[in-house]
Amino acid sequence: GQNIDQPTEMTATEGAIVQINCTYQTSGFNGLFWYQQHAGEAPTFLSYNVLDGLEEKGRFSSFLSRSKGYSYLLLKELQMKDSASYLCAVRDRDSNYQLIWGAGTKLIIKP
Amino acid sequence: DVKVTQSSRYLVKRTGEKVFLECVQDMDHENMFWYRQDPGLGLRLIYFSYDVKMKEKGDIPEGYSVSREKKERFSLILESASTNQTSMYLCASSRGDRTREQYFGPGTRLTVT
Numbered sequence: 001g002q003n004i005d006q007p008t009e010m011t012a013t014e015g016a017i018v019q020i021n022c023t024y025q026t027s028g029f030n031g032l033f034w035y036q037q038h039a040g041e042a043p044t045f046l047s048y049n050v051l052d053g054l055e056e057k058g059r060f061s062s063f064l065s066r067s068k069g070y071s072y073l074l075l076k077e078l079q080m081k082d083s084a085s086y087l088c089a090v091r092d093r094d095s096n097y098q099l100i101w102g103a104g105t106k107l108i109i110k111p
Numbered sequence: 112d113v114k115v116t117q118s119s120r121y122l123v124k125r126t127g128e129k130v131f132l133e134c135v136q137d138m139d140h141e142n143m144f145w146y147r148q149d150p151g152l153g154l155r156l157i158y159f160s161y162d163v164k165m166k167e168k169g170d171i172p173e174g175y176s177v178s179r180e181k182k183e184r185f186s187l188i189l190e191s192a193s194t195n196q197t198s199m200y201l202c203a204s205s206r207g208d209r210t211r212e213q214y215f216g217p218g219t220r221l222t223v224t
Contacts, residue, residue, distance in 0.1 A: 004153060008151075033212060040218075041217065041218075042115075042201065042215035042216055042217050042218060043154075043201070043215050044215070045212040045213070045214070048212060087153070087154070089153075089154075096167065098156055098159065098169065099154075099156075099213070100153070101153030101154040101155075102153050103151055103152055103153045104153070
C-alpha cells in the first residue's frame with residue numbers, strides 16, 4: 001500500500017541545523033515535495049525532488065534516495081520563524097499522479 | 112504571485128445543513144483540488160478537477176460534491192453536513208503540467224454542531 005512516514009515533532013535551537021526525515025512506500029513514485037505550514041496558515045511550497053541527490057535552496061536543502069524510499073529536508077542557520085510544520089508529499093503515478101501526504105513534522109525552535 | 116482565495120476563514124453550521132465552500136484562483140490554473148486536514152493525518156484529497164466541468168473523486172469523496180463551472184472557481188458542497196465533517200478545508204490549484212507544485216488557499220475551518 002501507500003504510506004508516508006515522518007516524525008511527529010522535533011525541537012531544535014536557533015542557529016543550529018536540523019534534518020527532517022521522510023520515508024515512503026508507493027507503487028508508482030513520480031516525485032517528492034516538501035511544504036512548510038505555519039500554524040493556521042496555508043502550506044507553501046519549499047522543494048521538489050524527482051532524481052536522486054541533493055537540491056539546495058538557500059538555507060533549505062532536500063535530498064532524495066529513490067532506492068531507499070527516503071528523503072530529508074535540511075534546515076540550516078535556524079531562525080525562530082522556521083517554527084512550523086513541514087509536510088512531505090509523494091506524487092504517485094498509480095493514483096492518477098495525485099499527491100500522497102505525510103502527517104507533517106512540527107518543528108519547534110528554541111532560543 | 113499566485114493567489115488562491117477561499118470564501119470564509121471560519122464557518123459554523125448545524126447538522127443536516129447544506130454547506131457551500133468557494134475557492135477562486137487568479138492564475139489561470141487548469142487543476143484545482145479540495146483537501147481536508149485533520150490533526151495527526153496527512154492532507155486527504157476529496158475531489159479534484161483538471162478542467163471546467165471536469166471532476167474526479169479523490170480518496171474521501173463520500174458526503175461531498177463539487178462544481179467547476181468556470182476555470183477560476185471550484186466549489187465544494189456538503190450535501191447534508193455531519194459532525195464528522197468538522198475539519199479544516201484547503202483548496203489548491205496548479206498548472207496543467209503534473210510536475211508543478213500546488214498553491215494553497217488560506218483554508219476554511221468548518222465546525223458542524
